[in-house]
Amino acid sequence: MPLDTWILYAFAAIGLSLTPGPNGLLSLTHGMRYGLGHAVYTVLGGIAGFLVLIAVSMAGMGALLAASEQAFTIAKWLGAGYLVYLGIRTWRAPPPQVHLSGDRTQREVAANWRLFTQGFLVATSNPKALIFFAAFLPQFIDPSAPFLLQFVLLGGTFALVEFVYELILAGTAQRIAPWLGVHGRWFNRAAGATFIGIGGVLTTVSRI
Numbered sequence: 154m155p156l157d158t159w160i161l162y163a164f165a166a167i168g169l170s171l172t173p174g175p176n177g178l179l180s181l182t183h184g185m186r187y188g189l190g191h192a193v194y195t196v197l198g199g200i201a202g203f204l205v206l207i208a209v210s211m212a213g214m215g216a217l218l219a220a221s222e223q224a225f226t227i228a229k230w231l232g233a234g235y236l237v238y239l240g241i242r243t244w245r246a247p248p249p250q251v252h253l254s255g256d257r258t259q260r261e262v263a264a265n266w267r268l269f270t271q272g273f274l275v276a277t278s279n280p281k282a283l284i285f286f287a288a289f290l291p292q293f294i295d296p297s298a299p300f301l302l303q304f305v306l307l308g309g310t311f312a313l314v315e316f317v318y319e320l321i322l323a324g325t326a327q328r329i330a331p332w333l334g335v336h337g338r339w340f341n342r343a344a345g346a347t348f349i350g351i352g353g354v355l356t357t358v359s360r361i
Contacts (some may be wrong), residue, residue, distance in 0.1 A: 159306070162293045166311045169289075170318040175236060175275050175351050176202075177322055182243060182344045183268055184323030185337070191265055192323035198269035199319060200312045202276025207308045210286035211294065225280055229355060232278030236352030239271065244345030247338070279355060 170177075176199040184192040276282070294303055 158293060159310070162307065163310055163314070165289070166314045169311075170315045175279070175348065176272065176315075177319060178344060178347060179239075179272060179275050180319040181322045181326045182341075183271075184326030185329070185340065186246070187264075187268065189320075189324050191268060192326075193320065194265040194268040195272040196316060196319040196323060198272025198274075199276045200272075200316050201269075202273040203282075203315060204308050204312055205273075205277055206283050206286050207290065207311065208304060210283055210290055211300065211304060211307075213287075228280040228283075232280060233352040233355040235274055235278045236355065237349050239275065240345040240348030240350075240352060242345070243348060244342050246341045246345075 180192060180196050180199065183195040290307060293307060
């Protein structure tokens with residue numbers, strides 16, 4: 154890929170990452186509730202999910218969802234259902250507390266994997282994202298170049314941009330965690346309502 158084309162793609166990836174979305178909100182929420190050290194697993198889960206979407210999009214499944222109403226509808230309702238479930242869990246969560254770093258217990262490791270899974274599922278739960286990548290990435294793909302090399306370049310660039318952005322969100326949330334510890338119930342309700350709202354809006358979207 155020519156350098157000027159890669160620079161254009163990098164700027165496009167930055168613009169996409171800065172667009173408010175459920176993964177950014179999840180990173181902010183987990184950064185506030187669990188601290189940056191644990192929220193990084195949420196961020197990594199989201200990155201893994203986005204890489205799956207990019208790989209699938211480059212392989213052509215995005216075109217399938219765009220062409221098949223039934224496939225799109227199934228994916229849409231599964232994704233919406235998970236976001237609503239996550240929203241209810243966030244709404245009902247107790248006010249967050251500041252967690253200082255300490256020894257990693259087996260329970261903490263299990264919790265970290267749970268955060269990773271949530272980040273992964275939120276990233277992969279929106280079929281619109283898959284269709285977006287399917288429409289966006291072909292502009293930067295060279296059909297004559299090896300698939301794996303292009304996936305590493307395109308996917309790696311987006312992953313790095315998204316990782317830095319979500320890490321900043323999680324870190325910022327951790328700094329204001331003491332204040333949110335007092336007013337955190339309202340924050341949880343606002344975040345939960347937003348997740349539920351995104352899930353609701355997701356049920357109304359179409360392939361076009």
